[in-house]
Amino acid sequence: MQERYDASAIESKWQKIWEERKAFRADADPSRKKYYLLEMFPYPSGRIHMGHVRNYSIGDVIARFKALQGYNVLHPMGWDAFGMPAENAAIQNKIHPAVWTRENIANMRSQLKKMGLSYDWDREFATCDPEYYRWEQLIFLRMLEKGLAYKKSSTVNWCPDCQTVLANEQVEDNCCWRCGNEVDEKELEQWFFKITDYAQELLDEMENLRGWPEPVLTMQRNWIGRSVGCEIDFPVEGSDRKIRVFTTRQDTLFGATFMSLAPEHPMARQLTTDERRDEVEAFIARVRKMDRIVRSAGDYEKEGVFTGSYCINPATGARMPVFLANFVLMDYGTGAVMAVPSHDQRDFEFARKYDLPLVVVIQPDGEVLDPATMTEAWTGSGRLVNSGPFDGLDNEAAKEEIAAWLAEKGLGAQTVNYRLRDWGVSRQRYWGTPIPVIYCDSCGIVPVPEEQLPVLLPTDVEFTGEGGSPLARVESFVRTTCPRCGQAARRETDTFDTFVESSWYFARYASPHEEGAPVDREQVRYWLPVDQYIGGIEHAVMHLLYARFFTKVMRDLGFVDGDLNEPFTNLLTQGMVCMETCSCPEHGWLYPEEVRDGRCATCGAEIRTGRTEKMSKSKKNVVDPDHLIATYGADTARLFSLFAAPPEKDLEWNEQGVEGCYRFLNRVWRAVHDNLELVGQAGAVPEKLDSAARSLRRQTHKTIRKVTEDIEGRFHFNTAISAVMELVNAIYGFEERQRHPEVLREALETVVRLLNPFVPHIAAELWERLGHGESLESLGWPQYDREALVEDEILIVVQVNGKVRGKISVAADAEQKAIEEKALTEPNVARFIEGKTVRKVIVVPGRLVNVVAN
Template sequence: MDEKYIPRTVEEKWQRIWEEMKTYKVTEDSAKSKYYLLEMFPYPSGRIHMGHVRNYSIGDVVARYKRLRGYNVLHPMGWDAFGMPAENAAIQHKSHPAHWTYENIAYMRGQLKKMGLSYDWDRELATCDLDYYQWEQRLFLQMYEKGLVYKKSSSVNWCPTCETVLANEQVEDGCCWRCDSEVVLKELEQWFFRITEYAEELLDNTWQLPGWPERVLVMQRNWIGKSFGCEIDFPVEGSLAKVTVFTTRQDTLYGATFMSLAPEHSQALELTTPENRAEVEAFIERVKKTDKARRTAEDFEKEGVFTGSYCINPVTNRRMPIYLANFVLLDYGTGAVMAVPTHDQRDFEFAAKYRLPLQVVIQPEGAVLDPGAMTAAYTEVGILTNSGPFDGLRSDEAKERIADYLEREGVGRKTVNYRLRDWGISRQRYWGNPIPVINCDICGVVPVPEKDLPVVLPMDATFTGEGGNPLAKVPSFVNVTCPQCGAAARRETDTMDTFVQSSWYFLRYCCPDFAAGPLDRARAEYWMPVDQYIGGIEHAVLHLLYARFFTKVLRDLGYVNVDEPFKNLLTQGMVIKDGAKMSKSKGNVVDPDALINRYGADTARLFSLFAAPPEKDLDWSDQGVEGSYRFLNRVWRLVYDTLPFISTAGAVKPDQLGDEAKVLRRTVHKTIRKVTDDIDERFHFNTAIASIMELVNAVYAFEPKNLPANAAVLKEAVESIVLLLSPFVPHVAEELWAALGHAGGVEQAGWPGFDAAAAVDEELLIVIQVNGKVRGKVTVPAGAAEAQVKESALADERVGSWLEGKQVRKVIYVPGKLLNIVVG
């Protein structure tokens, strides 16, 4: 081996060998236990960033470790390649989205290969490949046949400049994320997936995913938002119309004093009187430009406008003015809220602003609320008052009785509501998967016949930046013949939301070369579910929820036999520099290419894995990077210096070891045990690496004294260091393993096992506390009984000084770790 560690030389060599030997290519093997490891695939934006480096390094450690443990590991990579940014780039660079996308993929693929990631590149896919998106069209039509796809008019975020629908996440402070134009709400015909059909199963299964972080499961449960309550009908005064609300607080019905509607509500203008129309329309237009998330924020000012109409409370006959309110959303319940200002804080603030009446119907036990003196709504459980036949009941107990009463009277009904809404997948843009339907004036919506699939994106679209969907401006694509009646018809020009492609890519990885359908069931069933999924917390709701939904749909279509796609989930933290997430706008970006060119990929990987546990944010440190590089040089030097002495050493003979050699061997086997536990149980790569560093220090401190027995222990220690490091820093580990005289690579060696007997300490250091505070430490033989530990502690001079003149009341012993003496 060379005396000096030169990262580029080592890394280029092993990357070439891995590629030529197809080291990480994998096929199904029933004789082996499978392990499917997956990181969320990236958008091909042009360059990888440090978040990618960290995410993929975390996954690669697990993949390499599992291979060393004998698993058949699937570790694929691909590209989430459709989306609006490619169209924006095409406009900016006067190119084509396909050209921009594939150019970026080629560059980013090269960057990832430089990191030495153990991907099976033969399974690579891009969602913009016809080989991928054609099968998605087939799935769309099968879902359409099952009633899981439909089209309806819907209120959407619309950018008038880009002339496209925007997801809520693409609206920033009421403006388009791309062009800063004011976003408005617009009614459009949109395609939807009926995800609400699976709401109950999606919710129930969150209790069957023990390998997921609890906070992610809570976020999904809240997003699905199951609630039990009542729908109640409020007749409109002077009309046959009624306003229907959904409420979980029917116990407060007798205190409802006005009605609040979402400005988008279908009855908003219908209920508006002529003299109020101008004010109401202006209010609706203003609210349309307000971000929905902002409207429901606690600190957002509650505003509204009176429609001029009234409805009637069905149990009190109170005449209730009907308002439009900016904090009421159409997306929850019916978009109408019976306002009970004394028992709902938002209603209380609204009522105070517009001087609307207050009626207390729940009193705290042992107290009396005066509506004129209230400074906030009372929202706790209490005793019903002013509630007719229900007076005197506890409010939580009255809910069921009031619900039964409403059903008997025919003015309400018990119901279950979900916050979850069907998934709108229509996007008015070119660079996406075409929705495979034809619009005919005679036949209506006509699915594209299977023999005419796939619907291929035309390559002759033009990108002017003037707004609108470029796909709608390609006559050869749009103008078709209806497959049912033969009349002139128009092809659908909406394309699918990119979340659709990322909702099943992990299944296609199981069989990316399958040409007879979306999935080869046998191969998909061998690999699924994904054993470990890794990605950012920002995808905790939508992507993961959609992926779960899609998996259940494909199960019901007969493609797979799994209920859930991801057995375990790790949400890694962000990379922070100068107190903020790395971003170009903040000017705190570290270029991975520059880092790799200077220090090597192994150093970049080691630092990103050592600096923090995977689930925590990582604070960037140039000194930390330097430290990781120095450590690898130190390991290299250790192998180089010891190689002449250990190259001919035989196996360790425990009975021939001196005291120093026994201590080193104990350290070796304790380190193997700890690193194994840290990877297996917690993914605590930082503490695993720290223990390897301690072992390196121990080897440097060891004096071999030229004894053959010591050479054997030293060889075992050095080889263990290299194997333990191999999942973290694969290039340097392979080079050092070969230098130690081993052919076939580290994978052939397998993960080192530890000798449990050798890993047992002969002596233990016990921490001694007095009344919970550390007052000393004593060394005792391993396996010492509590009485012996107590005797040693009481004999210790320093500990004794804290016991002088005091009575020992209790002794608490944590075996092998701590003794706490309680004195009085």
């Protein structure tokens, strides 16, 4: 056995062996219990980053561990391949998005294979494959047929630079999350999915997601935003129009003194009088540039503008001026709010600013509120006043009575409202799944016949960067004939939001080569749901919610069984990989390799060390995984990613930590190398062992138990690895190796077997060097021997009159009399009972001794 640990040679050797053997191929086998492990698939940007290394290392440990436990493990990989970056690259580099994407996939696939990940590469696909997106188009057609997909005019977030629609979640500080430029609003005809039809089920099913982190569930509950209240119509003065509001505070209806509309409300301009139009238009334009989250924040300055119109309070008949207000959003309720300034703090601040009236309709017990002297809104409970027939009622009880009164008079109705809005899926770009509909002047919107799927993306597309969808300029694609009447027609030139592709890919992995349907029901029945899903918490209210919705849609459309309600049984949201930033006064942010001995390698200036932040190319606090693997090996990269922090916590990059992991693997290598000749002929562990040998064997089996418990369910990889490190220390300290080579061999083999899921290359190599012809995988996961765990000696606490005064070591099978004698002679205990009479000695076997003396 070579003395030096050569990570590069070992890793390339075993990666080749695993690929040739198809070691991780998964086939459905009803006789075996399955385990479906999945990490969120990557966008093929061209290179993996340390976040990928960490994410996929976490998943690989679990997949390998479950396989060793005897599970039939499915662990696939593919590519979330559509999207704007490819189109932007096409414009910038004069390269077709398909070419750019395929080159990136090839490069990233090579990088992932160098990590030794246990993927079934036979199941690989990219969402830009026509064999994949044809089925997405079919699902859409079935949704259209069932009324779950529809088209309507809508105000959308519009990026003028990317020339596409953005979801609310894709707008950050009123800027596009892709290009960083300012976002506008635009009225467009858009395709929508009726996710709102599933709002209640999406909420109810969360009770069954016990393997999901509570923060993710909370984020989804808040995003869906269920609330029970009333819809109330406020007639517009001098018109037959009505402003509909949704409120959970119908008990305050009699105190509503003005109306607040979202600037995006469809009636905003309709209600604006000519003399108010310029001011209103300026306000709308200004508010559109404000961040939605900031607008809804409690401490944000409340601003508005009067439209010039009035509506009528249906309960009091009072005229209410209609304002546009920056804190009202179209995303909740109806986009209109009946303003009750006496009992809502935002309305109170707004009313004081614009000198609007206050009417108190809830008086707290023991107080009398005067609108003229109020300094803040009263939002607590109390009894109704100034509320006609409801005066004197407790305000909570009044909610039900006022709701019934409104319904009886035809003024409103009790209803459930959701913050969730239907999912807008139209995008004005080329590199996405074509939406399979045709527009005919005679027949209207016509679905593409299923037998004509897939509607393929044309390849003869020019990317000019001039804006708009490149598809719209491809006459050969746009011009077609109506499948119903045969007349000239045109194709839809919008493509799907990329979240559509990622909303069902996990189901396609069950049967990626199925040619007759989106999925093979039998394969899905065996493999789904995903047992363990791994990815970032930033996807909590987009990808994860959409995937849940799509699973229910595929169920209701009959593509999967009726009992498949949720896609992911357990969810692990891993933390970020962080690193401190470095900058030069002259050259700005610096990559780690641009720093030499605390100075800029270019100009020699002393660097400034900044905060530890998430690794990002913009701030150059990144580590190149290729360089890391070339320097230390993939096993070291994996080990550090797993050892430096628990999976759910942020990992702080530390070069010394990487070197420490590399030294540890060298130490393991030497432990086997230096003892190979000694343990090569060792037989079975004998029944009778001396104290030192029993101690090492006990440490071996304690480590098996510890590592098993830490991986199983808890994913405490860092403490599991730490336990193996302690066992390696015990091996180096074992002085009886010449007398007990069989105990040493058991310890060494255990280290290799326990490290296998974490660092599979070196484990496979060492296992082979130890003389084993069979693979580690064929042996399964090691089991600990309970008898070996029995302690020769145990540590017992000794108390004097209930206070700890010492500790003693005694034989595990020591008799009570011997324990008492040793406790009383322990020096510190003896000091505390000197000159006193020992009244009683209480022995709690295996735990403590309490001496009672006075």
